[in-house]
Amino acid sequence: MSDLISIGKILNFHGIKGEVKVGFTRGREDFIQNLKKVFVLISGEQKSLTVESVRFHKQHALIKFKEINSINDAEIYKGNDILIKSSEISKNLSEDEYLISDLIGKDVFSSDDEKIGIISDVGNNNAGEILQVKDSQGNLHLIPFVKEIVPVVDLEKGYVVINNIKGLIE
Secondary structure (H helix, E strand, C coil), X not given: CCCEEEEEXXXXXXXXXXXXXXXXXXXXHHHHHCCCEEEEEECCEEEEEEEEEEEEECCXXXXXXXXXXXXXXXXXXXXXXXXXXXXXXXCCCCCCCCCHHHHCCCEEEECCCCEEEEEEEEEECCCCEEEEEECCCCCEEEEECCCCCCCEEECCCCEEEECCCCCCCC
């Protein structure tokens, strides 16, 4: 189950024929539209769902699964994450997109080769992604995850490089 990644959440049912309303990250409509098979964890048990159709309404995806045909069927899935295999996401990432799980634990160096710390988490401040970097003293530094500040991400070698502009790391 650790190779599964959440791509959305079943928020509620929609209509009476088993369609569900799904919250997801904006800008990923094409990815959601092309889903074929997903997984949901119900009481610790992994259930497979087959996508019959996807349409969008306002900020949500309305998805009809083959296995869900009524409000009663949909009710047990409400509030659960929709999961897919991480390999499915990895092959659909753009050049400068990364899985959070791939970034956590990577070493962070300044452009002059000084080790700053290790990525402990990745957050979002509504303006963009933020790398949370913990230094050797346990201090947390928040680094905007933009190309101008983080020009190098080398997942194979296990590090990222940041341009340490004045005031970024103190």
